[in-house]
Every structure is written in C-alpha cells, then in structure tokens.
Amino acid sequence: MGRAQESFGKKENEKKRLKKQKDKLEKREERQANAKKGQSLDDMLAYVDENGNISSTPPDPTKKKEIKTEDIQIGITRREDMEDEDPVRTGSVTFFNESKGYGFIKDAVSQESVFVHVNGLVDRIKENDKVTFEVEMGHKGPSAVRVKLAAV
Template sequence: MGRSTESFGKKENEKNRLKKQKEKEQKKEERKANAGKAKSFEDMLAYVDENGNISSTPPDPSKKKTVNAEDIQIGISRQEAVEQPEGPRNGTVTFFNDSKGYGFIKDTTTQESIFVHINGLVDAIKENDKVTFETEMGLKGPNAIKVKKV
C-alpha cells in the first residue's frame, strides 16, 4: 500500500486557505446585507465635548464658554523681564573649558547658572574660583562680562 503524498505542512496550508476563503465569503455576505442600510449624515457626525472627548451627542448650548481672541496663546509664553541687580554680582565658576573658551558661573544669590565666554574675562579663571561679574542679555539668555577673580 502506498504512502500519502500529502505532508503535514501541505494539510495545514490547505486548511488555512479554506479558512480564509470562508472568512472572505462571510465578509462579502455582511457587506451585501448592510448595503441597503446606508448611514445618514447625522449618524456619521461626531462631537467634541469640553474635555476633548469624542461623543455622539451635540454639546449643550447653555454650557458654552466665550473666549477672547487675545487670550489665545500660540507658541511659548514670553519670559517676564527679570530685574537684574545693579552693579557687580558674586558667583562661583562651576565649569570652564580653556580649550573651547567658555564656561558657566553659578550666582550665589539667585543660584542661576550664567554663561561666560573667554572674551568676557578680565582675569584668568578655572573651576571652583570665586568671581565677581556683571551680566548682559545675549541671544540665548544672560552672559557674564567683566569677570574678575576675588
């Protein structure tokens, strides 16, 4: 008696093919059944409530809030003008790279980290030095100038 030429893999592939064919036929039947039941425009509308959730019911007009166009803020908020103390400030050099010519000074009163460039130095500085300095506004924030060792 001869052996069957169908292997286990061939049987599985045939089962999967028949299963997909049945699923495809079922979907086709569902589409035919629902073809006459087109949704109306009102059924397709979706509303967004005050919390940003999507719902099928329209919002209540009595809960409507009015917003002034001037109050709408697009982008980042502007920084408030921080009053800089007049005269020299004191701080500690937290980082300074001699080869690149820049570093940062931590102000002792405000604990603010301020950028310093080698062009703003009066005396040579290194890390952990106590210094006095003045500030000016640069493109990216305050820059230390007239930096002197204490």
C-alpha cells in the same frame, strides 16, 4: 529566430506586479463591502468635549462658558508689556577649564547654570569666583558675556 529572452528577474517583477494588482483589487472590494451607504448626517458628526477629546455625543449646553473676544490672546506678549529686568546678573563660577577656555557660572538668583567662553571674559576668572555677567543667546543656548570679577 528565437523567442524573446525572459530572465528570472523579469519573471519575478511580473509576479510582484500581478500580486500587487490583485491585493489592491481585494482591498477595494473589501472597502465597498464594508461601506455604510446612506448614513445620516448625525451619524457622521463628531464633537469635541471640554477637554479636547473627540466624542460622538454633543456637548452639554449647561457647561457652556462665555468668553470675551478681548480676553483671547494669539501670539506672544508685546515687548512693552514685559517688565525690563536688569541685564547684569551676579553669580559664582562653578567650573572653568583654562586650557580649553570654557566653563559654567551659576546664577545667584535663578540658580541656572550658564555657559561661559574665554572670549566672553573681561577679567581672568577661576572656580568659586564671584562674577557679574550678561546673558546672550549663543549657538547652543544661553551664554555669559562681559564677565567681570564682582567687587567684594
């Protein structure tokens, strides 16, 4: 009978395993040598200053600000707290490609560019037309819908 066959791959895997085990043991011994045993509680504490940075010194009690719990707001503002703005906006068509069926409208008030698709049109539009529209969130952001030519 012959002895067990050891391939080159098996030998390499065994070498890697032994090296990894040795490295792990060396790291553990290094951590134990550098461990600071018997630290006091004060040495282990960390403080956060008024800017949110971590420091080893406690904050200055003279800089302490009193905040009322009623003033703290967690979350978003309620719907009734927000002012209702007119959903119908006005603007001008800056670009419109009829063959591809999309374009952009520049809002007259906020000067933001809003995407418009041919499916959101009520009237036919072309570049530089004055239009009224409403904004709804589409798949990739705000999109103009119910786009009509503005009465001149």
